[in-house]
């Protein structure tokens with residue numbers, strides 16, 4: 001059963017487009033907002049591609065036709081349709097100043113009782129709540145990538161998040177076949193406090209020329225039975241998101257163990273962001289170049 005009449009999604013990047021695909025596939029009406037029509041067009045293309053993948057990987061999918069899925073989505077660059085939206089999930093770039101600006105805009109355009117799901121890798125949910133008139137309606141929703149294929153969602157209780165909000169969000173996640181795990185607000189929560197540290201350390205190993213990216217990932221896949229190596233995972237997440245996240249952890253804990261590896265900084269400066277830019281630790285521009293070699 002649907003929990004909300006409509007859902008506003010802010011940010012149509014990796015997470016926002018896949019989340020929209022998942023929600024619209026489950027029959028939700030989605031209003032997807034990003035900054036430029038070109039970005040929205042790219043998101044629409046990504047949704048078409050990812051839908052094919054989901055059909056291949058999942059036995060049961062609620063809708064068989066991508067055009068039917070897309071008909072549930074309003075693609076927009078404005079807040080015009082947000083004045084009745086009861087629930088917003090924000091997925092913009094992992095940057096505090098950018099996120100802060102978006103919440104200040106949202107509070108001007110959404111109803112007072114709107115619930116806000118913050119999809120972030122590391123940013124404090126309590127801090128986001130402080131921007132809004134009803135911090136009890138703000139909850140962290142850390143979806144896993146790729147959203148349609150991952151069941152677990154780490155949900156984060158900010159200092160003021162109410163039990164009612166938590167229950168509503170649990171019901172909502174159940175309606176899209178997700179399994180929530182509730183944790184308390186702390187930098188990086190559980191997932192990224194550990195994952196970002198591990199990925200950053202792997203990048204240090206590459207920086208120190210201990211192994212090639214291929215061999216490092218092979219150790220994790222064949223040695224530890226991980227489905228995907230840490231560097232391929234970093235490429236999938238986006239190296240800019242990894243850098244922003246490890247910077248938040250470094251600043252929040254004041255602990256040198258989170259110091260970003262200079263190689264990561266250099267790669268982001270060079271525009272090597274991983275799968276989304278075509279190149280990261282591995283090359284995604286040719287069919288032959290596979291991270292799983």
Ligand SMILES: NC(=O)c1ccc[n+]([C@@H]2O[C@H](COP(=O)([O-])OP(=O)(O)OC[C@H]3O[C@@H](n4cnc5c(N)ncnc54)[C@H](O)[C@@H]3O)[C@@H](O)[C@H]2O)c1
Nearest residue numbers: 011012013014015034035091092093094119120121145237
């Ligand atoms: N990539 C992952 O694997 C992953 C996993 C879980 C959570 N997250 C978190 O989800 C969020 C989004 O990550 P992503 O990987 O999708 O990033 P992304 O860089 O792929 O996409 C971000 C999108 O936000 C848009 N945007 C920026 N400012 C905006 C604004 N003011 N209004 C509307 N749109 C705006 C950008 O144009 C872009 O399309 C981040 O906070 C990230 O930490 C990412």
